[in-house]
Amino acid sequence: MKFTLSWLKTHLNTDAGLPEILKALTNIGLEVEGVENPAEKLGDFRIARVLTAERHPQADKLQVLTVDAGEGALQVVCGAPNARAGLVGVFGREGAVVPVNGMVLKKAAIRGVESNGMMCSARELELGEDHDGIIELSPEAPVGQVYAQWAGLDDPVIDVSITPNRQDCMGVRGIARDLAAAGLGTLNAIVIPTVEGSGPGPDVRVEDADGCPAFFARTVRGVANGQSPEWMAKRLKAIGQKPISTLVDITNYLMIDLGRPLHVYDMATLKGPLTARPGKAGEEVLALNGKTYTVDETMTVIADDVAVHDIGGIMGGEHSGAQDSTTDVLIECAYFTPERIAVTGQKLGLTSDARGRFERGVDPAFLDDGLSIATDLVVKLCGGTPSEATRAGEPPVAAKTVTYDPAQCLTLAGVDVAESEQRHILESLGFGVQGNDAAFGYEDGLPVATPANWTVTVPSWRRDVDGWPDLVEEVVRIVGLDQVPSTPLPRAPGVARPTATA
Known part of the structure; x- marks a missing residue:
């Protein structure tokens, strides 16, 4: 992560x-x-302006540039087709190490013409996959400044x-x-936007409650897809995600930001209602990774009247994904059961970021909020008019409570944590804590100790918490696992007896 x-x-x-x-x-x-x-490996790369660009005398596809990187004009040989006088880009001076291949830049003669460094592409600096030309910056970018500092890459x-x-x-x-x-x-508080829907929501259905108990959706009509805003693209690129388009990037961003996978369908490709149902033997879907998968009755798919469009909770289909020309979209925010996701992924040999989250178990109580946040971003960044939400099925949001005595922390883990601190830790993690703390008093003149008796409500996003030992683990890890004492197990005196092993 x-x-x-x-x-x-x-x-x-x-x-x-x-x-x-x-x-x-x-x-x-x-x-x-x-x-x-990233800034550490880009310290020798500076913003530079191309002053002149002339054809190389010995090579048609090369140009001889003079560039200013803040220390006077330097001659550079460049093969980028977009290199031209007036362009502001990123210059690697002599001695700089190119991140993509570790090459140390040196003064060299290229086809008989001296070159003092290199104007760089995004791929060469490991800032993206673009290698069709050198980086083009705003004409107002400050010549001579370290590029990484100016671009906020520190x-x-x-x-x-x-x-x-x-x-x-x-x-x-x-x-x-x-x-x-x-x-x-x-x-920080999370802000859940209020989405004013216009018109009924899309026709989505659940016919496989074991695999997909809940399928929430909205449509947004009249969107204009394009490149995502710089702040979003920058965060995605920083962690190795390739920005694709605003609609796709919104779903990827929210998956990383909030742990909530979503999917966006191009409504022009859909025929009839969209249904979460078991697959049928022999059905195929061309997934977004360009590979075709054959599903069966043990797998949950999202399909319309004609075709399968999604391997539920793992990967969408190429045919119905958002394109640059997409104008009407359906936003899916569903809950897929971890067991079904795990079995399907193993059978198909298919991994994805969405599978990694659904397989662990996403928050079943976050469907409405997740759909609202996604819809709000789509409308703000792509325009369009949202519909009302459709809520098919019921997410598994039954409350789970655990009886807990804070003294169990010392008993099980050997770490003595005050009751008030334990309560604060659990509440900070989203647990609800009710009940009485330990008390000491007198009855008929005799001292009486009453142990604490807490009822702890487990938050919907903590599927892994089942009993009081899990609460001890939560308290201890937040206090610090380094606080757990190393205690040797008791052993009988003398030489240990042989132990039979299989």
Whole structure:
């Protein structure tokens, strides 16, 4: 699970620096696998203006440029077709290391003409896949400034290993919630927009409640798809996601940001109602990865009257996905059961970011809010008129409660945490805590201790919490797993007896 430091701070109000955040993540059980700051490898690349561009005397596809990177004019040989006088781009001077291949730039003669560095493409700087030409910046970009600083790339990317039981941390907000509970700041409130729908919602149905208990949807008509805004594209690119279009990027962004997978269909490709149903033997779907998959009766699919459009909860179909020309869309926000997702993914050998989240278990109580947030973003970024919401089926949102005595924390984990702190930790993580704390008094002149008796309500996004030992684990990891004492197990004196092993 990757995210940038600035992305994390949109959910976490904190003054903590990167080292403190990294240490806290590991202490609360979210192992940091790596940290990379793009700015560190781009320190020798500066904003430069092309002053002149002339044809190379010995090569038709090369040009001889003079560029100004803030230290006077330099001659550079360049093969980019878009290189021209007046262009402002990114220049790697002599001694700079090109990120994509580790090449050290040197002064060299190219077809007999001296070249003092390189004007760079996005791919060469590992900022994207574009290699058709050199980077083009705004004409107002400050010549001579370090590009990474000007472009705001000094933003560390944190990679955290999420264990299978922590589905709530498959979104940036869940990680921010854990850090806030650990005392590294406060969790910012999430704003759920009010969507004023016009006209009835789309015809969506559930005919496979075991695989898809709930299917919520809205349409937005009259959208204009295109490139997503810079702030969204920048965050996605930073974590290795390729921006595709505004409609697609919205779904990918919300999946990473809030842990809520969604899908957008081009309504022009749909024939009849959209139904979550079991697959039929021999049915095929061309998925967004360009591969064709054959489904069967054990799998949940999303289909209309004519064809299968989605391998439910894992990957959408290429035929009905949003295109540049899409004008009317249907936004799907559904709940797929983890067991069905796991079996389907294993049978098909198909992995995806959506599968990784549904397989762990997304928040079943976030369908309405997730659909509203997605609809609001579509309308704000693409325009259009939203419909009312259609809610087919019922998400599994039955409340789960656990009886808990805070003294069990010391008994099980060996960590003595005050009742008030335990209550604060659990409530900060979204648990509801009711009941009496431990008390000490006298009856008939004799001392009487009354143990605490709490009833803890488990939040809908914590599918993994089933009993009081899970609550102990929550308290202990937020206090810090490094606080658990190393205690040797008791053993009988003398030489240990042989143990038979299979």
